[in-house]
Amino acid sequence: MPADLHPDDLTHVVRNALETTRATMVCPFHDDVIIRVGDDAAEGHAFERAKRIPKSDGSTWGGQALRDEIRRQLGAATDGRCPKCDAAPDPRA
Numbered sequence: 001m002p003a004d005l006h007p008d009d010l011t012h013v014v015r016n017a018l019e020t021t022r023a024t025m026v027c028p029f030h031d032d033v034i035i036r037v038g039d040d041a042a043e044g045h046a047f048e049r050a051k052r053i054p055k056s057d058g059s060t061w062g063g064q065a066l067r068d069e070i071r072r073q074l075g076a077a078t079d080g081r082c083p084k085c086d087a088a089p090d091p092r093a
């Protein structure tokens with residue numbers, strides 16, 4: 001498990017699972033923008049991964065809580081492209 005993972009924080013667990021399974025990625029130029037890049041299979045993998053991450057007390061997150069949080073984060077993510085990069089043709093300028 002990555003050292004920077006906070007297993008008792010549902011938001012963080014789900015975000016980590018989505019990123020490590022390539023269901024989502026953070027824009028390389030805007031680290032507040034999460035982009036939905038994976039397909040249904042990647043999102044399914046994220047769910048399976050998150051389900052296996054134990055909390056500090058040894059229990060795991062329930063399937064329904066994970067499903068709801070994954071849906072919430074995917075709903076909040078932007079689809080395929082970063083809108084900030086689209087607005088600024090050269091984000092490094």
Ligand SMILES: [Zn+2]
Pocket residue numbers: 027028029030033082083084085086091
């Ligand atoms: Zn961007």
